[in-house]
Amino acid sequence: MKPPKISIDNLYVTYPGRKRAEPVEALGGVTLTVTRGELVCIVGPSGCGKTTLLRVLAGLEQATGGSAHIQHDNSARPVKAMVFQGSGVFPWMTVAENVAYGLRLQGVSRQERAEMARHWIAEIGLERFAQSYPAQLSGGMQQRVGLARAFACDPEVLLMDEPFGALDAQTRLILQQVLLRQWERDAKTVVFVTHSIEEALTLGDRIYLMSARPGRLLHEVAVPFARPRDAIALRSDPRFSQLFAEIWELLRDEVERARLAEELTE
Numbered sequence: 001m002k003p004p005k006i007s008i009d010n011l012y013v014t015y016p017g018r019k020r021a022e023p024v025e026a027l028g029g030v031t032l033t034v035t036r037g038e039l040v041c042i043v044g045p046s047g048c049g050k051t052t053l054l055r056v057l058a059g060l061e062q063a064t065g066g067s068a069h070i071q072h073d074n075s076a077r078p079v080k081a082m083v084f085q086g087s088g089v090f091p092w093m094t095v096a097e098n099v100a101y102g103l104r105l106q107g108v109s110r111q112e113r114a115e116m117a118r119h120w121i122a123e124i125g126l127e128r129f130a131q132s133y134p135a136q137l138s139g140g141m142q143q144r145v146g147l148a149r150a151f152a153c154d155p156e157v158l159l160m161d162e163p164f165g166a167l168d169a170q171t172r173l174i175l176q177q178v179l180l181r182q183w184e185r186d187a188k189t190v191v192f193v194t195h196s197i198e199e200a201l202t203l204g205d206r207i208y209l210m211s212a213r214p215g216r217l218l219h220e221v222a223v224p225f226a227r228p229r230d231a232i233a234l235r236s237d238p239r240f241s242q243l244f245a246e247i248w249e250l251l252r253d254e255v256e257r258a259r260l261a262e263e264l265t266e
Contacts, residue, residue: 005071005157005189006034006057012065013052026052028214029066036073037187041194041204045251045258049215050193054159057191058082070157078106081155085162089134089145095121096130098145102153120148124178140171144178151182160192164199176202176231184228197247201240202231209250212258219250 013027026049034040042050055061056068058080072079081102089098100117108116121130124144134142143163150158164172176199183190194200200207200223207221221243225234234240 003071004033005036005038006032006069006191007071008032008053008057008066008068010066011053011056011063011068013049013056013061014064025214027056028216030210030215030217031066032208032217032220034189034191036189038205039183039190039192039203041192041200041207042210043194043197043200043207043247043251044210044215045212045255046195047213047258047261048210048254049213050210051161053215054082054161054191054193057157058159073156078102078153078155080157080159081150081153082159082161083146083150083163085165089142089149091134094131094133095126095137095145098134099148099152102149106153116152120152123151123182124148138171140167140175143167143171143175147175147179147182151186156189158188158190160190162193162195165195172199173231179203180229180231197244197251198235201225201243201247202229202234207247209247210254212254212261218254221247 009031011027011030012025015024015026017023030049030053032040042053044050052061053068056063057070060082070079090101093101096114096117099120100113103113103116118127118130121127124147126141126144126148129137129141134145137145146163164175167175180203192200192203204223207223208217209219209221210216211218223243224239225237
């Protein structure tokens with residue numbers, strides 16, 4: 001049996017306190033696995049360590065204890081790419097230049113970069129805006145550019161940190177469908193962090209529920225909906241609202257605990 005694509009074992013992350021403040025324990029012993037080609041969503045209250053977990057996987061944070069490992073299967077491809085909330089596009093670059101940026105870092109030739117950028121810009125429906133700058137685009141369009149840049153690099157794993165969290169509800173649904181379509185074509189391994197139970201049910205194969213800080217895994221929920229999925233039609237399935245209610249009951253106390261903790265620190 002092949003090893004999991006992502007293995008996280010008893011992961012702890014503690015940040016030193018500022019000045020004389022006590023250290024902050026962000027993650028308190030997280031263990032989970034993700035198989036190849038799986039889209040796993042992580043849901044939990046604000047400040048529970050979801051982003052910290054992704055940043056450890058991305059190599060942007062160091063673990064205090066335990067381990068986090070991504071199995072690299074093909075040395076010719078990047079092992080991972082991260083997509084942030086707010087897209088993270090470069091304001092001084094055009095759409096085409098943004099999409100091609102990761103390819104340039106990989107040493108891909110100019111002609112091939114241009115061809116691949118055109119392909120992915122077409123995939124996200126922004127052909128008319130290839131030479132536009134981010135300031136000329138809506139927030140949803142900028143987020144599409146961020147998605148296209150990540151997919152263009154062809155990483156083995158996508159780490160997505162609330163990429164649609166700042167968007168309005170209608171744009172969010174559209175981009176969920178864009179992501180579903182591209183993921184179903186490419187079968188990449190994806191770890192997707194979100195506050196939205198609806199979004200997790202729409203996108204995920206499995207959902208991990210996290211506690212308030214220090215973040216620990218409370219439950220694992222298998223999502224029963226067949227693929228391919230339609231982000232709009234899925235909401236009319238009676239199981240969708242039933243699962244939403246069940247997950248909310250599992251998270252309610254943790255959300256309240258996180259809210260009270262935040263109020264005490266203000």
